[in-house]
C-alpha cells in the first residue's frame with residue numbers, strides 16, 4: 055500500500071447504547087453473546103488524522119493529541135491498538151501520522167467514550183488507506199466495524215446508523231462475531247427514539263469493562279446469561295420491526311439489571327450502581343406507571359442512567375427530567391438515535 059502523504063481526513067463517530075448487552079468476551083474481542091444497540095448522535099468523537107510527508111524510519115511514529123493536549127493514557131492505548139493491528143494498518147509502517155481527537159461530551163461525565171473513539175479512529179485510518187474504487191462502501195464499513203472491534207468491542211456497533219446487532223446468531227442472517235450489521239426493518243415507532251443520559255455520578259469507574267468481561271469467564275451464571283442474551287437479541291429484533299413498546303421496555307430494563315447482576319454475582323464481585331442510580335430508576339418507573347408513557351431505563355457498566363423514550367413524548371419526558379430529576383443529577387445529556395458516522399472533509 056502506498057498512501058499519498060499530506061492528507062488530512064476527519065471522521066465523526068457517535069457513541070451507542072446497548073439494549074441487549076455484550077458482557078463476556080474470548081480470544082481477540084470475540085463476544086460470548088450477541089448484542090444489539092441504538093446508535094446515538096450528539097455524543098460523538100471526532101478524529102482528525104493527518105498523514106505527514108515524513109517517512110518513518112523506525113516503526114510507529116504517532117503524535118497524538120486529545121482535545122488539543124497530550125494525553126499519555128490515551129496515546130498508549132492507541133499506540134498499542136495500532137501496533138497490535140499493524141498488518142491492517144500499513145499506513146503507519148510508511149509515514150509519521152498525527153491524530154487529534156475530540157469528544158462532543160464533557161470528560162467528567164463518566165460516559166464511556168471508547169466506542170465512539172475507536173469507531174472514529176478505525177474509520178479515519180481505513181479511509182486514509184482506502185485507494186479509490188478498491189473498497190465498495192459496504193466492504194469499507196464492514197472492515198471499519200471489524201477494526202473498531204479490536205479497540206473496543208462495542209465500538210463495532212457504532213459504525214452503523216439506527217440499530218446495530220453484533221455477534222453470530224443462527225436466526226439472524228448476516229450476523230457475525232467479527233463485525234456488526236445494521237437492522238434494516240425498523241417500525242415507525244422505533245425510528246425516532248431519544249436517550250436522556252442522566253449523570254448520577256461522574257467519578258472514574260473502579261472497574262473497567264475489560265476486567266468486567268474477564269469475570270464472566272468463571273462466572274457461575276455465565277452459561278444461562280449467554281443463552282438469555284441470544285433469546286433477547288432475537289426478540290428485540292422482532293420488537294423493533296413490529297413496534298411493540300411494552301415488550302421493548304421489558305427486555306431493555308431486564309438487560310440493564312442483568313448486566314449489573316452479573317457484576318454483583320461474580321467471584322470478585324463489585325457494585326457500580328450508586329444510591330442515585332436506584333433513586334432515578336424508581337422515579338422513571340413511577341413516571342411510566344402514572345402517565346402510561348412508554349419510557350424505560352437502561353444502564354451501561356456504570357452508575358449513570360439512560361432514559362429511553364419515543365420522540366413523540368419528548369415534551370412530557372423532558373419536562374419530567376428537568377423539573378423532577380435535574381436537581382439530583384450532575385448533568386443531563388439529551389441525545390437521540392442517529393444516522394451513524396460522518397466524514398467531514
Ligand code: PMV
Nearest residue numbers: 072075076206207208263355
Ligand atoms: O466495548 P467494551 O469492551 O467497553 O464493553 C462494553 C460493555 C457494555 O457497554 C457494558 C455493554 C455493551 O454492549 O455496550
